[in-house]
Amino acid sequence: MNLQERFEHERLRLVLQGTIRLLPVAMMVATLLAVVFYATSGSTLKAVSALDGTPIDICTTEVSLPALALWCLITLGVLCGLACYSYLTLRKGFVAGEIPAIQQRMIVGLVLEGICWGGLLWLGVDHNTSPAATALLLAMLAANSSIAMALFSPIQSIYLAMMLPMMLTAILRFVVMDVFYYQMLAGFCLLFAIGQAGQGRLMGRDISDSIRLRFENLDLIARLEEEKREASAAREEAERANHDKSRFLAAASHDLRQPVQALQLLLESLSWSRLDAIQRQTLKSAQAASGASADMLNTLLDFSRIEAGVIHSQQRPCALQALFHKLEMELAPLADDRTLIYRSRDSEAVVHSDPALLELILRNLIANAIRYTDSGGVLVAARRRGGQCSIEVYDTGIGIATDQQREIFREFHQLGNPERDRRKGLGLGLATAERLAHTLGHALSLASIPGRGSVFRLRVPLAEEALPSHQTSSSPASTEASLAGQRLLVIDDDETILGAMQQLLTAWGCECVTADSLEGALNLDWSQPPQAILCDYRLRENTGAETIRHLRAHFGTDLPSLLLTGDTAPQRLREATASGIPLLHKPVSALELRQALVSIGV
Template identity: 55%
Template sequence: MPVLPRLTDSKSTADKVLIQQVQALERASTGARVATFIQGAAASWLCRHDSNQWLLLAWLAALGIFNIAAVSRTLYLRRQPLDASNALHRLRVSTALPTINGLLWAAGIWIMWVPDNLELQLLLILVIAGISQGSLQTLKAHLPALFRFFTPCVGSIVVMAFAYPGPHSLNIGVGTILYMAWCIGFGITAHREFLESTRKNFEFEELSISLQVQKDIAETAIQAKSRFLAAASHDLRQPIHAQGLFLDVLQRTTLSPAQHELVASAAAACSASAEMLNTLLDFSRIEAGVIKPQIRAFMVQPLLNKIEREFAQQADAKGLEYRSRESALAVHSDPALIELILRNLVSNAIRYTERGGLLVACRRRGSQVLLEVFDTGIGIEASQQRAVFREFHQLGNPERDRTKGLGLGLAIVEGLARTLGHALSLDSRRARGSVFRLTVPLATEAPAARLAPAEPRTAQPLRLRVLVVDDDESVRQSMQHLLRDWGCECHAVESIEAALSLSRRWVPEVVISDYQLRDQRTGVEVIEALRAAVGRGLPALLITGDTAPQRLREAVGSGLPLLHKPVSPSRLYRELVTVVPC
């Protein structure tokens, strides 16, 4: 796992600030030295006279040599690596150079000062004021460097004013002292602002790195979670799928009442496991973005009746009153997805209600229809009302009781509502209950009539040659038992090669293939190979136990009818009748 940088690592921050100080001093030195040398040359020319011209030439030569040496040294240092190990030495060099420069200017003022010439004195004061103002900006990164240049340079004016008394000496001396005090205060403030700005920049940089690392960790965790869920879901779906098919066949055999009761209990347990896996599948389908709404007009009441038939027994078992208001309204949406939303909301209401009951209502509001699920359950605090829509988030289930679900129901509801473009809202009060509202467009056209699909127990036997391709032996056996029980002639193989070999002597009328086979082969490849061998019109079904988003997108992208393990016998029967009309 990546290690997060510590924002409070003072040593690291101090080293970075030190390096920044050195860089600031070195960046400003070249241009500043050229400018001060030009100012020195101009002042020397104006202040020259017979008694000081040789001293001025010597001083100007010394100033030039110093500046050339200082610039050369700085340019050399800039080409060298700068890090915490050599930053302190570079800072000392950058501090020593302004000290020498300040002393040189102090000597220059002593040479150029003319006691009885106020104009030249004011000229020198202006030159020094300009140089000192520049130093406040170029040397503010390091106070010792600033003061070691500024003090001798400006202080020499005060010394000369009082060393050579004149009519204006007091004014010049006092004014210069006040100016020095202002400059010192300004320099300290500028230095503090520099340090504060530098530290904030580094803290922001470290915070950005920390946030990026945290984002990477979160993304890694999400990917790991998705891989784990996909792998665990796939491995669990195979035996549960086979178990469900075996139990369906067994229930149609001659059994004693006690055996029927045991088989029914086993089927109920298998159905509960399948329901939890299908919840994971619904969530994975939303994450993968493979849900494509089939929008049409439909009546709400048949859907409400279906959900009430499914959940009324659960409500009765907890002593809850289940009510559903009659409605003659039709809505414009995807009935399968609306059913899934309402099933999750009703299941959630029953799960978190201990007394009272729940109400499923449908009412019109303008051009919209409100589908509402009320309960008298534990309620949700305002601070938790957004969190409950997060995946695997559950209230009042620290022990992770499996009877309370996986914590995915409301995440699925929100994801489906977002996919459909329908508004979803929650009103709740702690210990008073909750109401979830889904806003759906009112249908403007008459709903088309839909025929109920036939069930395998009541429908005519199928007379089909069915080829099953699956690399799991238990799935192959269960599919063969079920299909033969429906009157089909069925063979089951585990690979593309075996399927092609069989098709040369026995031509199937329909193929049912698992999507993910061994050796990175897929059911799509099987179906394409068989169609090339026996005819392009060969009907086919894909079945998958994989819930990885990428796999789901690949399977859906094939354009073949896709079923998800565990597949109920009734669903498998309906799909077979659909792809191969009997």
């Protein structure tokens, strides 16, 4: 049913229930009136003459007992009939199409009831009726009308069907008695009827409004519940989609990292060969393409590491000038390739942050500025702001519209790159920067004017303590140490990776032994144990961490080891990090691999 049909149904239900509740009271009133008129019929009343003050006797009208009994039976019959009909109708139930017919039957029944109540005046009231009996009858009729108004006012026509016949019958009786006193009573009854009709209309409107409002609220609650269910379903669907996306990215990233890793190692091995100028230039181009692929995969890795929660900040005092210089040495050539001017202002500020994560944030911000600037340049500067330092990256690029300034921090969201130019990245740089800033507790903000450029501001607290003079340099580990003659065990279930790794390590002068599993490594002829282990994390039968623990136990020594992984799944990253073994993420450049080998003491 629609709202109107439910409204009509509820109003009629209240009226039917009121009819049932009115039955006991109406039966008692009818019985009481019959008893009173019977008891006062033909009685003698004591009075005092107005002329001489002598006592006189007044005889009241004698009411016909059969007529009074008949009235009582008819009235009780009508009351019981209405109550039984209401009860049966409620018990059976009714639909919207039956409401008009039910209302018509109730109107007919209540008209009869009203005539019955008013008819008692014609039966028992005349000039000689006891004033007390007349007053009682009028009081009972008024009470009846008031009760009916409370119960039947939701449907005005049903209330008037009872009240009007009752009051009109009474008024007509008083009018025909041709006595001024009784005609005055007729006037009072008319005013009472008008007042009751108006009051009933107001009460009915209030009740109807409350019924309608209740149903509207119920509909609103139902809609809200439905919207809540839809929102919950949409959220669950989004969570599933996000989970599926993460799984897909992790699987795709792993599968892509393997060939890119092999390609980088093979190109590095080739660089140690004798090549002519054309071959050397071709090799340089191939290495650049491979490096671009590795950069995009490493961007995915950074984002996955944040999602996995394996990035933990280690904040300490760090000098901005050394960081600015390092980033300029790395990124200025990218600006030069785009004929942009790269500048960084010298700064003596010492901030309290994690140097590695701060470097990653600034690298993403600066690289993003270079990608989206076609002319002009990029400026990196630091300004003191009270107890904080505002590190600012300015560019003269395309700018960002106000309605997009929040969107650009969403993953994979890019502006001005509908063709998905790979040189403009994947759209993860700013998302990574914002999440890392949140991890460090630094505020990252943006101000931009479309067509004129942007400025990203990172608020970092200034260090309260001085920078230790013996602070470890953030420069890479030395790669001058010779690896010649080192016996290295490489375990990977990818044949291409094994071959490429063997070629590179052999070119460095190492003795390289390879295996595709723990069992394969144990079955090798070992006259002497290896001096270090390089193991892929995801093997067929067990993890790289478990393989290294078994081999250390087998050889009886805590062999220096490195884990390599192409996995970016959050759970795998957490497991690999928890092993405590140094972890390298594929694709690993030759320089990173050599630095790692030197750092573990090879």
